[in-house]
Amino acid sequence: MIVPELTFGELGEGPSILSRLNLIGDVLLSFPTGNVDELPVAVLQTASCILDLSNENDTRKVKQLLDDGARRVILPAFSADEVESCGSAIEGLPAERLLVAIPAGAKEVRVSEIVEHWKTATSGYLWEVDATPDLDETLIVEKAKQIRQSIGDGNLLVRVVGGRLSVSLIRRLHEFNIDLVAPASGLSFDLGDSTKLNIGEAFASVLISDRSDGLFPTVVVDEQRVALGLCYSSVESISHALRTGQGVYQSRTRGLWYKGASSGATQKLLKISYDCDEDALQFIVKQTDPGFCHRNTRTCFGPDSGISHLAATLRSRKATAPAGSYTRRLFDDRDLLHSKIMEEAEELCNAKSAEDIAWETADLIYFALVKCTAAGVSLADVEAQLDRRARKVSRRPGNAKPKWDMSGKASNGSPVPKQTGASHDEINGLQEPISPRNGTRAEDEKKEIKMKTYIIAETTPEQRRNLLLRPIIKTEEIIARVRPIMADVRQRGDEAIFDLTERFDGVKLSSTVLKAPFPSTAMLLPQNVRQAIDQAYENIRRFHEAQLDRSVLRVETMPGVVCTRFFRPIERVGLYVPGGTAVLPSSTLMLGVPAKVAGCSEIVIATPPRKDGSVAPEVIYVAHKIGASTVVVAGGAQAVAAMAYGTASVPKVDKICGPGNQYVTAAKMIAQSDSSAMVSIDMPAGPSELLVIADSSCNPAYVASDLLSQAEHGADSQVVLIAVGLADADVAAIEREVKTQGEALPRAAIVRESIPKSYILRVDTMEQAMDFSNRYAPEHLILHLEEAENWVDQVQNAGSVFVGPYSPESCGDYASGTNHTLPTYGYARMYSGVNTLTFVKHITSQMLTREGLDRLGDTVTTLAEVEGLEAHRNAVAIRLKDIRAGRE
CATH class of the missing domain: 3.40.50.1980 (Nitrogenase molybdenum iron protein domain)
Incomplete structure (x- = not known):
């Protein structure tokens, strides 16, 4: 395959070029003019780099570069004497992380000498060849084969200086397990750039397909390598994926498929690789919610399990855990969380049986992940730290800090923290607050109200793309929790609403609905509030009334063929109005007024009850003004399910509109994707x-x-x-x-x-x-x-x-x-946004005269024949026969 090469100077173009090239594997960094000491450590920690030091004579820095995160380092081809002098610098370094350069023009005897001196200290070689006019592709391959035979199974990279890159050279070298170093200046992500080698075509040049359509099976996985689904790729789709940095695949029926282009569930591409047989691909992606599957689940193989599932659950609980729950206490009480971490660590140390060790480890992981989630640290962040540590070649003693030194033990064998005059927080390992709203009010008030600042001229394209991203809050775990609620309401109806409202809202209802006409006592309002609602209602009505074109569109597309388009209101609509402790008459107005203007025959409002089981009088007053037939006294997923499926007291609706929390949004999406519900929604939220x-x-x-x-x-x-x-x-x-x-x-x-x-x-x-x-x-x-x-x-x-x-x-x-x-x-x-047209549908009609069908009929029968639909053709032909029989 290819190994893209960047010079130190080209890094100045911004980290985006390095990260883009890293999508297909390691990137070779060379230093023809730059100083390797100036290389930022962050580059090595965030990228997968091979550092070419073949122009350097100082190997003392190699160990530090490997510690900093370099994947591998290429050393100069020292002479025998020089090998002895530099031996101490590389002694003990892992051979699999070191390569040696074979200089251009080296004679066969010199190559043999280099291989002999370095065969135990390194794992491979970089051979540089000058592409002189008389040195064609075949000669390059033959020479590389000779070196391959000399070195055996080690890694071999070939850098062709001055030659034009080609797909055929990559493929021919790959046959002998040789990688071609390709200067970034000769590569392009642009499919239309004929002056350079397209990086997608270069990557795909070594792939093999045994399919008749030439596609490559593609396993799509997330950052933890959890399989999300199976797709197919082509050379074209690979090129588009690398150009955009997104998940792009080849649909077997629809052509190029930009994942999430219509659903919004996009993917950030992290890495592409192929398997050992080079006939299948793996795409590592960062998947946005609701997930990969068309059924709005995170994977096509069911929910996650294990640590990745726990991490997703905790992200959700951070946003939705109810007050007083244990998880909420952990997020809000840093002392409790830190105490539990310390407690579980001690219990793990004391555990002896395999079962107990597994149990205590699970406990410790749980509380550690709560702390990570509170601080916005993901599993991918933790794994990145582990990967960086795995690259280190230096090893520290790893002794315990003095306060955890086991040289002194309590009678039960537990470590005794040494009292050294440290503060209570220091002794117990407590830190500053690690998460929003995790501290006391005084600590929260210390948080500065200040926005971050960016200057567009100083940002890279990748940074600007990141600025377009929103916080991701909805997860597949939310959908997994909502589905049973939806199913419960569908099966048990009103009884489920009673139970779920008491469980989630702490309210015991006497009835699930209020029916119109609503009692005046339920709409008692101060005069100024009533007047404000009336004024808002009138302004909203005027604007939304003007949006509705009641005329019929009529077009005679050709003589005797008249097409029309007219609107009809959606008959039954459900409006979700968030509430509970809040009072939101504005949302009731924004949803109810256009529904009334559109002429919907039945308007159902769902809103959570207040603590006494009642509904805010402001909401009831607006419900009265818009002519709502029913107010469902319930919120969350159970309210959406009640309107989607209907119950004994709640009318089933055809469309559900309105904002809400993650559970409401998930419930709306589930209802829309359930064909048995036969309900649509306004938009994602x-x-x-x-x-x-x-x-x-x-x-x-x-x-x-x-x-x-x-x-x-x-x-x-x-x-x-x-x-x-x-x-x-x-x-x-x-x-x-x-x-x-x-x-x-x-x-x-x-x-x-x-x-x-x-x-x-x-x-x-x-x-x-x-x-x-x-x-x-x-x-x-x-x-x-x-x-x-x-x-x-x-x-x-x-x-x-x-x-x-x-x-x-x-x-x-x-x-x-x-x-x-x-x-x-x-x-x-x-x-x-929601408007009057949200609550209407448009119907088309057509009317053809005898003469109109005579003029249009041959066109229709021809197209029907092309598509092989004989009944379609016959429905027109049988009429044309009668029409034209009179003329014969």
Whole structure:
């Protein structure tokens, strides 16, 4: 195969080129002009590199380079005397990590001498050959074969200096287990670049397919090598995958398949490799939720198990564990967590039988993973640390720290920490808070409300792509927990709703529904609240009424052939309104008003009960105004299931709309994918988000207030400020306002979590700002710009746009007239927010006259014949026969 080569100077182009080349394996780093001492350690720790030191004469640094993470090191071909002098420097180093260079032009006797001197100290060789005009490909292969015979089974890399790379040379060398070093300057990820060798074609050149279609079976696995599914690849799809850094495969029926292009469940490509027979591929990917399978599960082979399943469960529990549960206590009480880690470590030390050791190890892993999850550390992060340590060749003594020294023991054999005047925290191994909201209120208040800052001119393409990513919160474990709830409601109906509401909400219901007409006592409101709802209702109604075109589209496509298109309302719709401790009449308005305007014959609202079992009067009042027939007094997955399948008291609906937490979103997706439910949904959902574009005309206080208006939604919310040409002082002013206003908010604790996860991106031009915004595709976009309305026509992707300094996002949330149920997580690229058309369907019709069928019939029969559908052809032909019989 090929081994891409980068020079030290080419690293200056940014780490993205190295990471992209690493997708197919090791990368050779050479130092023709640079100093290896200047190589950042981070490069070796994050990449898989072979370092070529064949131009160096100092081997003292080899050990350090291997410790730092170099996969292998290529040494100069010292003479016999020099080998003796450098022996101490490489003594004890693993031979499998060392290679030796065979210089260009070396005679056969010299090659034999090098091999003899180095055969026990190294595992292979790099042979360099000058591609002179009279040295063709065949001669290169023949010479490489001779060296292969000399060295036996060791690794052999061939670097051709001055020659043009070719697929045939890669393939011919590979026949003899020889790898070709390919300068990055001669490789291209661009399929249309005929001047360079396409890296996908180069990688695939050694593959073998025994299939008639030439495809390669491809096992897709995650970072822990858990199999997600089986696909097929072609040379073309491999090239596209390497070019985009995503999972791209070859569908046997639909051509190129960009995984997640329609579902949003995309994959970040981490590595491609082939198996020992070179007829199958492995794609290592980072899979986004809900997962790989078309059934919205993480794998095509069922749920995860073991440590990877535990890690996924803990990620979910961090966001959803109810107050008072043990898992929530572990996340919130750092002393408890640290005490449990210490306790389980001691019990593991004392365990003796195999069963007890396994049991205690499982306990310790559980609590260790809780700490990792709290700090945002993934299993992949832990494994990366293990891999880095495995590369080290230096070994430290590994003695215990003094306080854990077992030279003194208690009567039960447990270690006795040595009291040295250390603090209570030091003695018990306690650290500073490791996770959001894990400490005391005083500790939480120490967390600075400050956004990260990036300068676009100083970011690499890969960093800019990473800035487009959102926090991933929904996992396959959530779906696995929701499915039994959905099944329970489907089987037991109202009885299940009673039980689940008592279990999850702590509320014992007397009835699962409220039926219209709703009693006036359930809608008692202060006059100012009633007036505010009425005003918002009227504005929302006007805007959504204007969206509905009641006319019939009529087109005569040819004489005698008339096609029409007309709308009909979706008859029965279910509206999910989050609630419980919160009061959300705005969501009821945003969902209910367009449903009423569309003419839906039955509107069902589902909302969680308050602690006394009642529903907020604001929600009931809006339900009355929109003509809802039923209010389901339940929330979460059970409410979605009740509307999707129907129960004795809850009407079954045809479409479910509305926001909600991870469980609600998962339930909606499960219902939509269940053909027996026959229900659709409005859109996928994610955490709330907002992007502000601001120039020098902005008011820093206004900008900060808008950022905070979304940051207070939840710890997983994300807000972004694109600062266009702002001076340092202007950016600092906005940061001060964010801090000052944020600290004064009642929900400051949430803001302290969400704002540090958000960022400011400083750009130079509006073109850069609009390009980034359109690629980010925000739920809410605010334009704090001079003559902001002039830039609206440049918006390609956004849920809703707020134009100018006096258009805060809050107005759209409540009462301006637009809808606040919007696509998040980047889905604004392909979804609209909820609108009147969300609640209608369009039907087409066609009417052909006798003359119209006579004109069109031959076209239809011809196409039916092409497709081999004789009945289709006959349905027209039998009529044409009668029509044309009268003319004969």
